[in-house]
Amino acid sequence: MARVDLRNDANVTGDWFVDTRCIDCGTCREIAPALFAAHYDASVVQRQPDGTEELDAWLAAQACPTSSIGTVSRRRRPGRLYPREIQPESGIFDLGYCSEDSFGASAWLVVRPHGNVLVDSPRFTEALVGPIAALGGVRHVALTHRDDVADAHRWAERFDATTWIHSADHSAAPWATGVLTDEHELQPGFVAIPVPGHTKGSVAFLVDDRWLFTGDSLAWSNDHHDLTAFRSACWFSWREQADSLAKLAEHHRFAAVLPGHGARHLGDADELHDRLVQLVARMRR
Ligand code: SF4
Structure with missing residues (x-):
């Protein structure tokens, strides 16, 4: 409070x-x-x-x-607001309840026919456990990078889920048994794409060639109405981050950017491809 x-x-x-x-x-x-x-x-x-x-x-x-x-008036909250589906019938839920341990990063639940995926971790709270269970629980916990682990172990334990993280960031989640090294399909239509740069083990998760979960590798800027990346919060290599995003633009298409930090954006695949190419050019200047 x-x-x-x-x-x-x-x-x-x-x-x-x-x-x-x-x-x-x-x-x-x-x-x-x-x-x-x-x-x-x-x-x-x-x-x-x-x-x-x-x-x-x-x-x-x-x-x-x-x-x-x-x-100041201590008004009562209007009930439970999260999980909150970001678009009707999308199966993508913003979980709110950000964790101080991940510096307030957003976490997401992706409802899937082959088992739901928690992308990064909100703080562990019973306020989310029940609603997530009602949505089918969690089969996989997919971590975009070492900074956003937060309460992932508690979510994995609660739902008996497999935790995934890149080998280069594995020390932040040593219990994780799903260790990523290359591009890997966690389940049909759910692809882990290594994007080293922000951290050495940063990963983006692309769902159905549409929804891209980017951790802190890529975000939307409400100020500039464009894609952005955070140079002042790049912990490993800005040059490699630019290279990773260039490969992303070359090999993948997506129409929505759902980051840990920064704004989210639901747009158009062609538009976002062009914006990503332009962002990479700005990063390399
Ligand atoms: S910046 Fe973060 S910590 Fe501060 S009030 Fe907003 S959500 Fe809370």
């Missing part, structure tokens, strides 16, 4: 606020960019939500890894 006694003075006047425990993960700003803004090393409410925006504020509050978003 957000703490009124720690309310950041930089919040705009009104009921909604962010407290000073915020770790500046940016998740709320991606979910509700009209309501939350960066202020030095934190997020604050820049505009109070009107009626139709209240849901976005609640979605941000329920995703916030430090539970820093709330209302």
